[in-house]
Amino acid sequence: MEKRKLTSIRRVLLRYLLLCGGGCVLILVLWWGIFMQLIAGGFLLPAVASAQACANAREAVAAMTADTFDAAQIGDLCRWAVVQNDMVLQTNMTDRQLKIALNTFHGGSGNFGAMQYHYTVKMADGSFCLLQYDYAVPYADPALRRTLPDFQICYIILLAALIVGWLAWCTHRTVRAFAAETARLNRAVDAIAARRPETVDPAEANMREFAATLQALQTMGRALTDSLQTQWRLEQQHTEQIAALTHDLKTPLTVIQGNADLLAEDALTDAQKMQIDAILRGADRARQYLAALRTVGAPPAPKTHLESHALVGKLAETARALCAPTGVEFVLDEQWQGSLFAVESDLIRAAENLLDNAVRHTPRGGKVTILVTKNSNYFILRVTDTGPGFTAEALAKAGEMLYTDAARGDAAHQGLGLYFARRVAEFHGGFLCLSNTPGACAELALPICE
Known part of the structure; x- marks a missing residue:
């Protein structure tokens, strides 16, 4: 295909100036020539x-x-x-x-x-x-001088009108040229937004600068589309990983629950019965989590009003069940009680994820603390431990889907706990904050229902 010769914005503007100036000079010459002919023909008298x-x-x-x-x-x-x-x-x-x-x-x-x-x-x-x-310059005929307005003033007004009209036409013509180019840019942006960068055609432009911009938009659109497709593939992979993880967890969970049921049928001491009950409750909760994993990308359930004291009581039971087998001390510091407007199951699940992380990374003889307080208009649930704390990378990336801290070397950690906790916090209009104190500190903040 023969390469089109494009013009530049500079040339367009220069042509505009030449048309305006040249046209005004031509109008002035014609105006003056007609004026002198009217005098020479006797229709007007000289000044x-x-x-x-x-x-x-x-x-x-x-x-x-x-x-x-x-x-x-x-x-x-x-x-x-x-x-x-x-x-x-x-x-x-x-x-x-x-x-x-x-x-x-x-x-x-x-x-x-x-x-x-x-x-x-x-x-x-x-x-x-x-x-x-x-x-x-008066009319030669006295009757015209008495009846018509002054010729010289009218003729000067005519000159001004012709010049203004010519300038307006030149400006309109140039504006239309630029409007056509910007319309092509707008169509290109719309095409990129619709993920159709192949429809962007730089050859449509008539000005060199706009053609270069369309070319850049086309390149950017293709790169953006490729990036989005890559991101979609990664999300698909994450979804498939979650589905595979959910499927694989069913077997060990069934084994755990089956053996716990068998042990519950034996003659046990009170302490052993409490341990078996804890195992069964944990297995039942794990089944609920597996069901929730299948809808990890879906929005949480509708919110309801709930009392913080009842919520904290359930978390305390879970915390004691998690800490006792590992030799970790559990401390509850409840400094505030009130009402929340939240999804109870999701909130408990998010908090238990924070507890599970704290217990798993606290050495025997250490301590895990739940602090419930109020800061401004936010309900604060802070889980701290006496473990090694978060690494710098974990502080920056923890909460991302399927992120695992390689420095901890925890193969059982799948990168879903903090991700889900962050999602729950954001859905409720709050936030998840991670820090070191010097052990790990995870703070879940939710707006208080007034």
């Missing part, structure tokens, strides 16, 4: 005609007196006023024209802006005749 008429009237007026003044001897291109002893005896001027003439007669500046000029002629009896004319 000096009025001055010549007043100059010719000066000699005739000088021989007159106020009583013998004859206006017929003064051409109609010249206005006049007879003044005696500062009194106007007769005139053909308008009030404004007479005011200007008298101002000039008494030494004023006249009205140069109106292009009006004056002669003061002393008459034979000592009276004065004030002659006034306009330096303008």
Whole structure:
């Protein structure tokens, strides 16, 4: 395909300036040529005609007196006023024209802006005749001068209208060219947003800079689409991993629960019965978690009102069951009680994930603490331990789906506990905060129901 020759924005703007300037010069030349033809053809009189008429009237007026003044001897291109002893005896001027003439007669500046000029002629009896004319191009026909507006003003207005019209047309034409280019950019952006970068065609542009922008958008769109497809594949892999994990956990869980049921049928001491009950409760909870894993990408269940004290009581039972077999001390510090608006099952599950992490990484003889308090308008459930704490990488990435801390070397850790806790916190309008104190500290914060 033959390569199209593109123009540049600089050339477009330069062409616009040349069209505007050249067109204005051409209009001015044509306007002036027509103007001179009207004068040459006798339709208009030259600007000096009025001055010549007043100059010719000066000699005739000088021989007159106020009583013998004859206006017929003064051409109609010249206005006049007879003044005696500062009194106007007769005139053909308008009030404004007479005011200007008298101002000039008494030494004023006249009205140069109106292009009006004056002669003061002393008459034979000592009276004065004030002659006034306009330096303008009048109609040659006196009837036209009386009926039509001033030609010179109208002709100048016509020139201004032609120039403004030409500039408006040139501007409209240039704006349309830029609007067409920006419309192509908008269509390209829409195509990229719809994940259809292949529909972006840089060859549609007529300006070099816009073609380069479309090319960049096309490249960016393809890269973005590839990135999104890669992200989708990773999400698919995560989903498949979760599904496989859920399936694989069924067998060991069934074994645990079956053996616990068999042990429960034997004659056991009270302490052994409590341990078996804890195993059965844990197995039942694990089955609930497996069911929840199948919907890990779905939104949590509807929220309900619940009391924090009842929630903390259930967490304390779980914490004691987790700590006792590992020789870890459990401490509950409940400093606040109130109402929450939350999904109880999800909230318990998120908190138990924090407890499980704390117990697993606390050495025998260590301590795990649950602190329940209020900070501003937030319910705070803080789980701390006396273990080694989080690594710098874990503090930055913990809470991401399927993230595992390689430094801990925990093969049983699948990277779902903190991820789920973060999701639950965000769904309730709160947050999950991890830190070291110097042991690990995981803080679940939820808004309080007032």
